[in-house]
Amino acid sequence: MSILNADLHCHSVVSDGTLTPEELAARAAANGVELWSLTDHDEIAGQQRAAQAARSHGMKYLTGTEISVTFADQTVHIVGLGFDAGDEEMMSGLLATRGGREQRAREMAAGLAAVGIQDAYEGALKYVGNPELISRTHFARFLVESGVCRDTGEVFRRFLVEGKPGYVSHRWASLGAAVQWITRAGGMAVIAHPARYRFTANEEFALFTEFKAHGGRGVEVVTGSHTAAEYVTYAEAAREYGLAASRGSDFHSPGESHTDLGQLPYLPGELTPVWEVLADRIQ
Template sequence: MPSTLNADLHCHSTFSDGTLTPAQLVARASERGVQLWALTDHDEISGLPQAREAANDAGLAFLTGVEISVTFIETTVHIVGLGFDADNAALQEGLARTRGGREQRAREMAEGLAQAGIAGAFEGALRYVGNPDLISRTHFARFLVDAKVCRDTNEVFRNYLVEGKPGFVPHRWARLHDAVHWIVDAGGMAVLAHPARYRLNATEEYVLFSEFKQHGGQGVEVVTGSHFAHEYGSYADKAREFGLYASRGSDFHSPAESSTDFGALPPLPTGVTPVWDALQARVIRP
């Protein structure tokens, strides 16, 4: 596959915190020229059968995917898995454990918002949840926008639900070692998602990349809707430094909320090796 392939290997459906079904995502991706696609819902793979069927019907090449939440140096980090066996029991069990505890965390978030004068947030957030096991900050953000507490979800995350603001509740997710091994042991590739998003200093970021590689991680998102354009080159350099494959994905959640749509990302920078080069045998073709 060429390095200029229009691949989108990071997006979310109603099975986690997206607003479109897997079939709607496939239609949107296909209309916008995507050639290789993966659904990467948060800690959840139950949407993959629908995604695979829709991709096949649309003539779109497909990779299994997931985005696993990890706690690393008291920071939530995301690891994308691509091309794994979705029937792998250890992966399924690990994801189920990672999903556990979200409801209690959500109730504590609602309590914090209530103390700030915003009542009914838990019930309000539930109205936006396709999968109650995966209630998240994004669902609270949509409630706060529709309740006219904030103008948009960006304002929500400036004023609520983040550390030091009302409604923030930390959560202990999977360990980095475990998340990488669930993916790798299921025959897939572990990819460090949107690394520029994490509030890590240079030393902490180096440790993250080093431990990720040590545990068996093989890729990093270089071009992503969660990065600014000037960061593409920085993480292309990181990919080369650590011998990682380069990935590409919009991190699309919703037509109304996402800054980057399918098909809108630039190509990977030159001098990196795309993840799809290593995953060709795992691509499900129509």
């Protein structure tokens, strides 16, 4: 079952994507996706729409979200799959996680104003589908549209990473809380794109071991930001830590994302895919 075109990581206008859940479902189906999940940041408001759209295109569906957590002074993302989207504890936890984004965004705008970029908060809001989820990505789109930078990558490098004028840190949920919300709602917690965090070997060991201790059961092996070598590295990590393997493009937008929905290599055959573990949660 590892030879399955499953895409279990992407974003819609409900968080920081540019397409609606329905548009994403149509794009996924057109690209041959057989099992799909919409994983908006810290939000599950698009789940019913996504599930209905998936069914209308003949795809199977797993509920999804991507929760921001603070670990070792970095932001780490934990994908939740196959949970009950009506779970009260998860909904209240995600609401609390979203709560600090407006203040953070206003502080980011103040930092940008200090280097001559005015009205960045109002500009970023034009790109936000859900104001509770205003993020660095929305500021990046505004700066590209304004001609300050050529592309969103340049915006991040010049303005929105640590040490740059528009960077403001934010304390997200704890790792334990995020994993608990997902598992108590009947789902599986998955470490998203682990190569992106640039942890030391000791920090990564701490992440994986604490994640497992809290009840986490999966890791993204094949994902849009991983290289071919990193597929191998995290396939080995999945085996070492006894984790199921996930696959997802992390697609946000046709104009921005390097990897389209469904356009990834298949999982290595010797791994246990998350969808086998979650077979009874697939809709």
